[in-house]
Amino acid sequence: MKYVTAVWESDGFHLDPRPYLAEIPKLRDQLPEGAWSFASDPAHYDMGRGNMRCVKDLELSGVQVAVDKxxxxxxxxxxxxxxxxxxxRITYSGVTHFSIDYEHSIDWMSVDTVLLDEILPGEDGGCVHEIGLTDATMTVRCQDLEAVWGDASTLTS
Structure with a gap:
C-alpha cells in the first residue's frame, strides 16, 4: 500500500491509516463514485471501540469470480x-486484475482477517483496491466497486 501501513513486525501488526486519511480529500475527483463513497466513509478507518463499520478485523469469507468475461x-x-x-460485501465491476499474494503464515489464526485497506485511482480512470490481510494482500484493479454492509441473509444472492 502506498499510504496505509499494515505490516507484520516481530511483536505484532503495525497499523496506521493516517497518511491515507490525509490524502483522501485530494482523491475526490480521481476515484469512481462507489470507490469514493467507501473510502471516504468516516467510519471506514475509525478503529475505536464500538465502531461497527470499520474494516479492521473483518474475516474473509468468500471470493466469487465471474466465470464469463x-x-x-x-x-x-x-x-x-x-x-x-x-x-x-464488496462487488467490483470491470475487473482487469485480481490477485491474492501470501506473504507469511500466522498459524494461530483460523481465517484471514482484514488489517486495513486502501483505494487509489487506477491508470484507466478506475481504481485499485488493496486489502491487507493477516496472511496476504489482495489487489483488485477495476472500474468501480460497491460496498454494502449487512447481515448474512442480506448479503446472500
Missing part, C-alpha cells in the same frame, strides 16, 4: 464477533 468479482467478509454486528 464480464469482469465481475465479489468479496464477502464476515463480521468479527467482538467488533462487528454485520458483514461486508
Amino acid at each position: 464480464s469482469g465481475g468479482l465479489t468479496l464477502d467478509f464476515a463480521p468479527n464477533q467482538w467488533r462487528h454486528d454485520s458483514g461486508l
Whole structure:
C-alpha cells in the first residue's frame, strides 16, 4: 500500500491509516463514485471501540469470480464477533486484475482477517483496491466497486 501501513513486525501488526486519511480529500475527483463513497466513509478507518463499520478485523469469507468475461468479482467478509454486528460485501465491476499474494503464515489464526485497506485511482480512470490481510494482500484493479454492509441473509444472492 502506498499510504496505509499494515505490516507484520516481530511483536505484532503495525497499523496506521493516517497518511491515507490525509490524502483522501485530494482523491475526490480521481476515484469512481462507489470507490469514493467507501473510502471516504468516516467510519471506514475509525478503529475505536464500538465502531461497527470499520474494516479492521473483518474475516474473509468468500471470493466469487465471474466465470464469463464480464469482469465481475465479489468479496464477502464476515463480521468479527467482538467488533462487528454485520458483514461486508464488496462487488467490483470491470475487473482487469485480481490477485491474492501470501506473504507469511500466522498459524494461530483460523481465517484471514482484514488489517486495513486502501483505494487509489487506477491508470484507466478506475481504481485499485488493496486489502491487507493477516496472511496476504489482495489487489483488485477495476472500474468501480460497491460496498454494502449487512447481515448474512442480506448479503446472500
